[in-house]
Amino acid sequence: MTDSYLTIQTQSSGLYKSKGSRFLSFAHPAKDTEEVKDLIADYKKRYHNARHVCYAYMLGPERNDFRFNDDGEPSGTAGKPILGQINARNLTNVLVVVVRYFGGILLGTGGLVTAYREAASDALEQAEIIEKTVDSGIRIEFEYPDIEVIMSTIRACEAEIVQQDFQATCTMVLLVPLAYKPSLIDSLEKVSKIEVLF
CATH class of the missing domain: 3.30.70.240 (Alpha-Beta Plaits)
Incomplete structure (x- = not known):
């Protein structure tokens, strides 16, 4: 069993733009799936006019409770790159939400992967990473x-x-x-x- 883990101290946000589309990103500390569900519901309500509200989360010191969601984007182009940024920093007890406002130009699968990855990365770069026991x-x-x-x-x-x-x-x-x-x-x-x- 792990003695400590890395997480983020407080909420942070980021932004990525590509071909007119805006990707607003938000990273949150989260202790359990109930808190994650509440946060996701809040974002879907707050950004109800956005094209997509995609997310990924990782929970638990052993990092074995995770999920990602593409929210209508092509499979594997949104949630998975977001989760990849959480994994790249070895974080847990974290939720990253990326809200997309469509700019009128299709980005293709490669463009979507890049956009969601960079948006998630920006939010996590703004976060203070801490070690908890x-x-x-x-x-x-x-x-x-x-x-x-x-x-x-x-x-x-x-x-x-x-x-x-x-x-x-x-x-x-x-x-x-x-x-x-x-x-x-x-x-x-x-x-x-x-x-x-x-």
Whole structure:
């Protein structure tokens, strides 16, 4: 399993023009297929007067959830070149949408492939590419006198506390980068009861 992956920080946009046709491109970070579907529906509604709204997306740290759509363009001339630009940058959790306004002159299959590839590339070139860690959730229980050791271990392993409760028994839910998970569990098992959530 992958410890980290590349994605984009925020939405970005680009533009490509060829023989009167305009190709507006938009790159979005996306966490799941529901978000992707909502974004695509929004673009189709917003650009309802455009000839085509084509897209490609890649999801998951392992980059195994992907799809592309030509939206009426000849097969393989739109969605596939868009996906190719996502793959060229090794990105995931990303959606790229390219909206085409027809300029009156047919571009041919080669021209379409170039146009969609360049439009997608421009949007991704404008994006800030970031590396994110794949995190795992851990729930721990411990006695309050152990708090110093627990907190020190959490800091050393770059874990994030997402929930904590200091009632009769102290509990915390942590998000820890996968790379640090084995050492964190090993260290914490010496002083606390551990439950791995995900």
